[in-house]
Amino acid sequence: MIGVRVVQKVSSTRAFAKLAPHVVPALDRAVHRLTRGKVLLSAQMLPGVLLTATGARSGRPRRTPLACMPESAGRTWILVGSNFGRTGHPAWTANLLAHPDAEISWKGTDIPVTAHLLTGEERAAVWRELLAFWPPYATYQARVEREIRVFRLVPRGQATTGS
Numbered sequence: 001m002i003g004v005r006v007v008q009k010v011s012s013t014r015a016f017a018k019l020a021p022h023v024v025p026a027l028d029r030a031v032h033r034l035t036r037g038k039v040l041l042s043a044q045m046l047p048g049v050l051l052t053a054t055g056a057r058s059g060r061p062r063r064t065p066l067a068c069m070p071e072s073a074g075r076t077w078i079l080v081g082s083n084f085g086r087t088g089h090p091a092w093t094a095n096l097l098a099h100p101d102a103e104i105s106w107k108g109t110d111i112p113v114t115a116h117l118l119t120g121e122e123r124a125a126v127w128r129e130l131l132a133f134w135p136p137y138a139t140y141q142a143r144v145e146r147e148i149r150v151f152r153l154v155p156r157g158q159a160t161t162g163s
Contacts, residue, residue, distance in 0.1 A: 046134060049077060049153075050105040053115075056091075056098035064092045069133050071152070077104065078126055079115070081149035085140035093149045104153060113153040123150050 046067040055062045069078040081093040096102060096115040103112050118126055127150060130137050141148050 049079075051079070051092060051102060052104070053092055053095040053102040054099035056094045062092065062095055064090075066092070067134070068153075069130060074106070075155065075158075077106070077113075077153040078130065079151045079153060080130060080137060081151070082137055082140040083148075085143040087144055087146070089146065089149060093151070096151055101156065102153070112156045114156050115151045115153050118150045118152055126150055126152070 047070050049066055049068050051064045051066050052061050053064070054060070066079055069080075070076075071078060079096075081090050083090040097117065100115045101112070102115055103110055105111075127137075130150070137148070
C-alpha cells in the first residue's frame, strides 16, 4: 500500500520527530473525546490505545494516546517507548515502570491492564515482530543510544505471556 509507505517514510524523518510529539497526542486526545472513545486519529494508520497510567512522580492519572501492536487477537498489546526517535524515554514509560497497573481504551472499551517491561530474548523476539509491523522503529532505535522500552499490556488477572 503506497499510502502506508509514504507515512512510514515521513514518520522516520527528524522533522517529524520534532513536530509529532507536540501535535499528534493533542489531536488524538481531542478526537478521542469528541467521538466518546471510539476514534483515535493516529489509529487510522496504526492501531492505537489511550493509556491512562498513574504519574510516577505526581501520582495523578495521565492519559496518553499511543500506537500499539495488538497480540493474541487483541487480548494483549505491545507499546513501544520510541518517543519518535528522540533521545529521552517518554514519560509514560516511567509511569508504567513505577505503577504497572493502568487502563487502556481499546476501540471504545476501557480495559484494566498490567504493563510488563520486556527484556532479553522476549524483547528481542517482540522487537523483530515490531520491525515487520512498523519499520520506522528501526530508524528511531538507530537515532538514539538508549534501548527503546517495549511493554506488553495484559488484562489484569491474565498470565503475562503474549502472542
